Amino acid sequence: MKIGFIGYGEAAYNISFGLSKEGLKGIRATDAMMNDSVMGKQVHTRAEAAGVTLVSSNKEIAQWADLIFAAVPSSFTMDVCKDVESVLRPGQLYVDVSASTPSIKQAIWEQVKNTGVLFVDAAMLGSLPKDQHRVPITASGNGAEEFKKLMTPYGMKITLAGEKAGAASAIKLVRSIYMKGIAGLMIEMLQAADAYGVSEEVIASISKSMDGIPFTSHLDRLVTGSALHCTRRAAELKGSIAMLGEANLSSDMTKATKQRLQDLEEYEFAKRYVDKKPSGWKEIIETIRVK
Amino acid sequence: MKIGFIGYGEAAYNISFGLSKEGLKGIRATDAMMNDSVMGKQVHTRAEAAGVTLVSSNKEIAQWADLIFAAVPSSFTMDVCKDVESVLRPGQLYVDVSASTPSIKQAIWEQVKNTGVLFVDAAMLGSLPKDQHRVPITASGNGAEEFKKLMTPYGMKITLAGEKAGAASAIKLVRSIYMKGIAGLMIEMLQAADAYGVSEEVIASISKSMDGIPFTSHLDRLVTGSALHCTRRAAELKGSIAMLGEANLSSDMTKATKQRLQDLEEYEFAKRYVDKKPSGWKEIIETIRVK
Structure with a gap:
């Protein structure tokens, strides 16, 4: 399974680090700050620690991956979605783990639903540094069940919260x-x-x-x-x-x-x-x- | 034992009603509004229901009673204390059940301590209409132990909170x-x-x-x-x-x-x-x- 992270901050680093330890190899990621003279260093150091390959653009992740984690701050998550929308494809999993309000998650779902992508509104309910990929996640959206099925074998703790994008974030x-x-x-x-x-x-x-x-x-x-x-x-x-x-x-x-x-x-x-x-x-x- | 209430509102009515049912007879009370054309009626109706005799002044209560309940709103409790201070006597119990701040209770104690009175800062922690005289009370001050000893046989639920006036109200x-x-x-x-x-x-x-x-x-x-x-x-x-x-x-x-x-x-x-x-x-x- 090809797993890609758009945004490689705290959430992406901890989840990818944990998944790598579970034996999931070949994870790729990109981050808007990865070439920044100040902030870029941490992105590279963390990717190396987690065995994750950095690539240069959001679209590259979206075209390559079977499962995309959109892991950027709430204020950027719609921009990311619009940036990659044209390359999303039926059956692909698009998992938005941003701490956005239910209405933002719903808006993202509206934006991508015609692509046939499986959308997951994923909300983390625990401590990432402590739990890494095992952080309790509640997931809603038309891709929530598939997300749970695919990732549970790798130790992720996913609880289903229905079909509605936004429900998990509301919880x-x-x-x-x-x-x-x-x-x-x-x-x-x-x-x-x-x-x-x-x-x-x-x-x-x-x-x-x-x-x-x-x-x-x-x-x-x-x-x-x-x-x-x-x-x-x-x-x-x-x-x-x-x-x-x-x-x-x-x-x-x-x-x-x-x-x-x-x-x-x-x-x-x-x-x-x-x-x-x-x-x-x-x-x-x-x-x-x-x- | 002679029990008197200064202020005959919600607290005094419920406590006196419950104590009468326990067999404590001859309770007296006074209320600033007892002769008010509008508010006075409730005072008289309640006193009758509880078998309590109304008298005309705070001083009359304070001179007669062994145990005085000062049961007026927080904003009047210092006035009451000053009004009766001159007739308070050693060994008499002065129990302030007003919902005052710790500093007001301390100030009242400072005001009366030279009279030799036993002062009780009493704070009610439950519902008066539901529990009546059995409402959980936490009590502090130099009279708290005596108050508990005297009233426990009549069903009152008094917990001690130390010698310090104000401690019970703080709790x-x-x-x-x-x-x-x-x-x-x-x-x-x-x-x-x-x-x-x-x-x-x-x-x-x-x-x-x-x-x-x-x-x-x-x-x-x-x-x-x-x-x-x-x-x-x-x-x-x-x-x-x-x-x-x-x-x-x-x-x-x-x-x-x-x-x-x-x-x-x-x-x-x-x-x-x-x-x-x-x-x-x-x-x-x-x-x-x-x-």
Whole structure:
């Protein structure tokens, strides 16, 4: 199988390095900066380390490869697609691993679909330096199944996310809202706990609320509770914001939380649920769905 | 035991109602609005329901009671304290249940400490309408132990948080940063997942990362990971923010997360930890501690 990388940065280097170790030889790559007097050196050093042959243009990769990894920054990924579109062919795999929004991935699919190419919206959900080619990838698009079938034998960890270009990227970017968000909250919370000398007590209290309960149960309880009691909870956060201010600490996350709770006030959930309880988060999200 | 409430709103009503049901009779209360033509009616109706006798002034409560609950909004709690200070006496319990910042609770303690009163900074950590007098309370101050000893037989759930006035309130307000914050994150995340039709996949993916792992392990992993990779993770959130914008959804929480990650850049954690790994969140928080 002929594998080519358009763009040879962090992602391409780590994936190709891992694939080479799996015995996949003859990988080729190109990079817009490969002949740059400053940046080019790293491209060459990395290609050599991974046993990858550098070629001079995107089109050369696209004409030669059975499987193309488009591995450039989000802002360049449409340019690459347009550059190689004329040489794409039916059955060839075009795997866009850029961290683009769902709408960009959809636009790329629209751009290439008449070529007969198999398109894959691939979103990486882990650490490349740590996992290399084994980084968990979620893949959508009409080429996702074929991509999984071809690359699983070489150790790649690919999860399917349907036929729709953009779905995989949506999963990655939506997931990041929560997973990176709780890290931000942890830092804001721990700095405050540290300033007031109550770290142990607060962590014990939160652990008691969180541990051993499935995430889906927390979702149901916290989303419905916040909807029903948004006004009171937003008001309570004034105290936390005042405290952070008194300790000369940032309250970015807490101010945003207060705003998010206030945004729920217009839906008057407490009035909607006088006689019954919401069954879970879905009822709340359906009510506030943007039409 | 003579129990008196200064302020007879939501907190006082629920606690006194529950204590009456436990057999504690003869509770007295006063409220600044009790003779108000509009608001007064609710005070009287509630007092009657709870079997509580209304009296006409804060001082009357303070002179009569063995245990005073100061249960007024945060902005009035210092006024109440100054109003009754002259009649407070050694050994009497003064329990401030207002949702004030640690510095307000400390200031109240400074104001009353020469009277010999036993002061309790009491912070409620649950739902009053649901739990009534059994709402989990964390208590600090020189009267916290006595408060717990006296009220536990009547069903109150009091956890001790040390001798320091303000510590209990700090625990409550710091805890809220995280517990209310994750509710805000859940809503921002679920709205986006809903808009892109990927709710099931995202929830499954987050569940896989969260479930069955103690909160303290998440703290260590996410705080150190965010510190080491703050620049990349902040940049990655640009995609999430762009996606939320394209779906016409609020990105308040995610923008705040991006800012919190960027705030870590100045500490250059990646450089500090070239040869070793941080042992956990404590090392990170100690480094960014506000002096």
